[in-house]
Amino acid sequence: MSGNAAVASAIFGVFMLLTVALGLLAVRGHGRGGGLTEWSVGGRSLGTVFIWVLMAGEGYTSFSYLGAAGWGYNYGAPVLYVVAYLSCGYAIGYVVGPTLWAYARRHGLVSITDMVAHRYGRPWVGALVAVLATVCLLPYIQLQITGMGVVVSTISYGAISLNWAYFIAFAVTTTFVVVSGLRGSAWVSVLKDVLVIGTLGFLAVYVPLHYFGGYGPFLDRMVAEKPAWLTFSGHGGSGMGGGWFVTTSFLNSLTVVIFPTTVAGYLGARNADALRRNAILLPFYNVLLFVPMLLGMAAIFVVPGLTGAGSNLALFKLVVDSLPAWAVGVIGVAGALSSIVPMAVFMLVIGTMWGRSVLGAIPRLAQRPERQTAAARIVVVGAGALALLLTYTAPNTLVRLSLISYEGMAQLVPMILLGLMWRRLTLWGALSGLVVGGALVCALVFTEHDPVWGVNAGALALVANVLVALAVSWWGPRPGPAEAARPDDEVLARDPGRDPEPADAPAGGVVSGRG
């Protein structure tokens, strides 16, 4: 192992130990009692700051380091859809967050599938949605595992092999998620955000200065030599024009507010106002997304000729090329934590959905919350192990699935958002819409018709989904008398308005996650 490799690997190793320690320490004083609510949603006790780091931590994944730089390198402008949809989604989260939070708190629910089961009064619908959501989430876990593998093997100058890096990703994440759940993820997010903000802030200044003598010359060169990257539809005939950008950003902005991991963050909040403050503060984090994209475009000049998966390393090539080993190690840790935190929340959410909505629907487990919690933890290990196994043995299976992940999850929007606001949407309406929307997404994506007519295929499917859901709700089967007799307050969700002022919640809301 060369000197550089030793230094960078040592820094990486120390930080991984620190991550596990931090994740495990988070549970101190909260370990006993509380059950699934404590583990899955942090006992609903996180203040504005913890919610902010957690949700920023989920949104800023290894994609931001690898994919955003790679898209910037290959195409340019289209990658900005990430900024657009997150900003729009965070803004409507101002209403959706408190609404879902209040609904879950009032009825003692711990996940999005739990809410669906409650809304439609049928546990099996919750189980069905949990299975569908898991199919959409598993590819994300694998993407984080492979993302972290690539980062770690690059920043260790090849000293840590891909296969070991995959395993480290799985082992570190599973250890603290199983023990400390959402609270552990929030604590690790703090470390992650400090490193991400610090290293990206540094790179944003350093790279243009080092390679181009400042932003002025870099941008001038970009405008003069690479204008194709600077407007839609980007460089290289990507097919991602303005129409694709608008429909994708719109669709994803609706999807992100009901994405099971986002909802886990919402439900962890101690009160509705923590979520509203968070909705104001969270969009600031998106400024950071411009950095890897700009660095990806800088790499066009510095390391030309990257193709395929290689372009995903655009950012890290610059880093390894221009910085000493210890700095490479620290930036690599920031990249690795950007895999670990989202992966932790993905696994946690899968565990929660299965523990409560799938296994909880089995009569023997239905009235045994402590068994549901144990089952949830076993599912976490199982889901992580499955993703790891598929990464080793059949890496392409999940990559194919990941193509439909986001657009597939979007098909749950009518069932959840519309369903919680509008009483007349029936179970059969929501299900029919889901089936039609889901089938259309699969058909278009797997036949490589996405985008279709310059429009995001998932958005088109969502339109069909909503139309079918409305039609079947109007003309289809009516809900039975028991269902119709439930009062609106029991079935629908609404924005809770002003929080009551409990003595233990100071007005600032900026307190630690200990509740």
Next chain:
Amino acid sequence: MLKKRPHLLWLLGPYVLYLAALPLADRVHPTVLGLPFLFFWLLLATLLTPVAVFLAWRGDRARGRA
């Protein structure tokens, strides 16, 4: 909801800035502080999004809703 809380319309601000205004902003020139216009515009939208959400929140505060 919007009848009682019209200030929530501020939350559509980012949709207008990022999506509705895109056809006007999809251009390289004029550059602003060296930034190609599209990038300048989207950066501006990113900085204005928190302001829009803040205005919604302030509206709620003024009406004693949040």
